[in-house]
Amino acid sequence: MTAEWARHAADGVLLDGFHALKHALRFGARVPVAVTTDRLAVRELARSLAPDLLDVLDGLLREVPEATLRGLVPRAHPTGVAALALRSSAPDWDGAGDGVPGPGAGAGTQEGAPLVVLDNPRNLGNVGAVVRLAAGAGAAGVLTTGDLDPWHPAAVRAGAGLHFAVPVARRQVGRLPRRPLLAFDPEGDDLRSVPLPPGAMLAFGSERHGLTDALRARADHLVALPMRPQVSSYNLATSVAMALYHWMARPS
Ligand SMILES: C[S@@+](CC[C@H](N)C(=O)[O-])C[C@H]1O[C@@H](n2cnc3c(N)ncnc32)[C@H](O)[C@@H]1O
The missing domain is CATH 3.40.1280.10 (SPOUT methyltransferase, trefoil knot domain)
Known part of the structure; x- marks a missing residue:
């Protein structure tokens, strides 16, 4: 697990805690690695706060000892969850942009939004x-x-x-x-x-x-x-x- 974390650490975006991971997954982030110190506790949290993500989280989260989490994230979030996501790029608004829209980019925005x-x-x-x-x-x-x-x-x-x-x-x-x-x-x-x-x-x-x-x-x-x-x-x-x-x- 730490090897997998190390592979993505340089260019991955740290999602620190359950709520950050929940939002990122809901909006289509690509998350190659996610860990927790207590899978059962996260399942309970997800049951009440994000039932839509129960299956995704089950497949994604790997349980690690607290010392391992501390090694990956020195001041880990109280929910004991951390993950790395791949950074998404902004859309090319009018030719001045820097690439392809990332996952979720622009979704949910209305025509003419500021x-x-x-x-x-x-x-x-x-x-x-x-x-x-x-x-x-x-x-x-x-x-x-x-x-x-x-x-x-x-x-x-x-x-x-x-x-x-x-x-x-x-x-x-x-x-x-x-x-x-x-x-x-x-x-x-x-x-x-x-x-x-x-x-x-x-x-x-x-x-x-x-x-x-x-x-x-x-x-x-x-x-x-x-x-x-x-x-x-x-x-x-x-x-x-x-x-x-x-x-x-x-x-x-
Ligand atoms: C904390 S304020 C900056 C204060 C700074 N000392 C200054 O000289 O403007 C940060 C930004 O919030 C916006 N802002 C704060 N109060 C505003 C107001 N009453 N009307 C319009 N913009 C405001 C402005 O864009 C401002 O640059």
């Missing part, structure tokens, strides 16, 4: 939280500019395995898809007064410094989320949540 852009995010927890939001809201994808890898294990952990439910990729500002771009900034026009073009990109700045000059130059419109005077800004992930909810709550 694409979220995080402009040079610094916090991997925020990146994962935004992937989770995008997956739940049915957004078209999450793109990040800057140097952070949105598939970093800490981002995947914060995303609860939902990187497989929505396309996630890194793309610099000059290579963003050719779509209308609304950039979020407290100094912009109130979002409630600005129509959201179908398929628009919604861009959000970094936690410390806001939007980069390059992103501002590429933006078609600066928009603001309503906020009481004297409050400077919302947290990055909560800003994305408000914007996506605004899109979800639009009159049909």
Whole structure:
């Protein structure tokens, strides 16, 4: 088992815990290796939380001693489950892409769904939280500019395995898809007064410094989320949540 883990460790994405594995499997991730310290306990968990996956998990999970799990994942998840999945690539939105859609990529998104852009995010927890939001809201994808890898294990952990439910990729500002771009900034026009073009990109700045000059130059419109005077800004992930909810709550 450890040999099989080692074979996939370099390019595999760590799914840390039962919930990450559950989401990844539901959205079609390819999972070559999955281990647990207690198959019976996982079966019980699956019976109540993911009966749809009982058979898949039965066939996939191998039981290993706790010491083996600790050797593979130093701080293993309390559910005692860990797996490696093959990273999926983002679709070729308009010729600026990087390959074939991965499993689950784009599934469940609606025609005209927005694409979220995080402009040079610094916090991997925020990146994962935004992937989770995008997956739940049915957004078209999450793109990040800057140097952070949105598939970093800490981002995947914060995303609860939902990187497989929505396309996630890194793309610099000059290579963003050719779509209308609304950039979020407290100094912009109130979002409630600005129509959201179908398929628009919604861009959000970094936690410390806001939007980069390059992103501002590429933006078609600066928009603001309503906020009481004297409050400077919302947290990055909560800003994305408000914007996506605004899109979800639009009159049909
Ligand atoms: C924590 S804020 C960044 C604060 C940063 N100090 C700044 O100068 O903008 C992270 C991002 O969330 C978005 N954001 C936060 N509050 C917002 C608001 N009221 N209206 C629009 N966007 C907001 C923006 O995209 C911002 O760049």
